[in-house]
Each structure stands twice: as structure tokens, then as C-alpha cells.
Amino acid sequence: MTEQTVAQHKSRRRFLWVFGGIVVAWLAAALYPIYRYLSPQAPPEVFGEDGRAVVDKVTPAEVAQPGMGKNGAYGGRGLIVFRDAGGRLKAFDSKCTHAGCNVGFQGDRIFCNCHGGVYDLNGKNIAGPPPRPLTELGVVAEGELLYVFRKNGTGQSES
């Protein structure tokens, strides 16, 4: 091998290392956002230090009488709040257990428009494709606000 040939080999090898490094860096930059998008992330904590979250878009006056109910939100999630025939205040996360659509309160049932899922007023799935009951939340009225908390979480009484 001549000196010129050895120099050409070194130059070609250096070029391949640099080019390979650029390709690897480009692939990493292109794939990292996809990896972050697809990797599961813990849901944000919506309950405060006292274990409760303020209910948005529903006031105690809007659920004051049996049969009254409304869709609202807590911590960026949907929920339904209503007062049942026995006068108990109830709340459920409104995420349907079938494919995640928002369910709605319809007086005598909870209904999901997406595929016709039906839940009773205890959140139990009774018709259509939902495989599980809705997630029930504890709910309490204090002054002009409603608060929800994890059922069995804080031991607060419903009102």
C-alpha cells in the first residue's frame, strides 16, 4: 500500500464516521418526539393537597332538587353531577368506559352518544358496548361551590 492509498483510506474512514454520526443524530432528533408521544405518561394529579378538586360549570343551585343534573368538569376532566330521586348528590367521571367519549346525564339514565352506551344512575353499565361502570367520585357542596374527591378517599360526607 502506498502512502497515498493509506491517506485515502484514513480520509474515507473519517468521512464515514462523520457521516454516520450525522445520520445517527438526525435519526435521534426525528424519532425522539415520536417516542415521547407514544410512551405512556402518568396522568396529571387533579386533586389538591386536601384530596379535592373544584367542580367547574356546575353550581350547587343547579343540582339542588332531585332529578337535576349537569355535565361539568374538574381538573380538566369531564364529569356529571346530579341529585338522585332520594336527594343524594352524585358525581361520576364522564369518560365512557368503552372508548372514552363524554357521557351525559339524561334524568333517568346516563347516556353515551358515541355508540349508544347506557349506564344507570349508579354508574353501572346496563346496555350497549361499555364494559365497566363509570368511575364514581365523592361530591360535596360548600357555599357556592361543589368539590369532588376520590370515593373512599377522604372520608368526607356527601351533602
Ligand code: FES
Ligand atoms: S364510547 Fe361510549 S359507548 Fe362507545
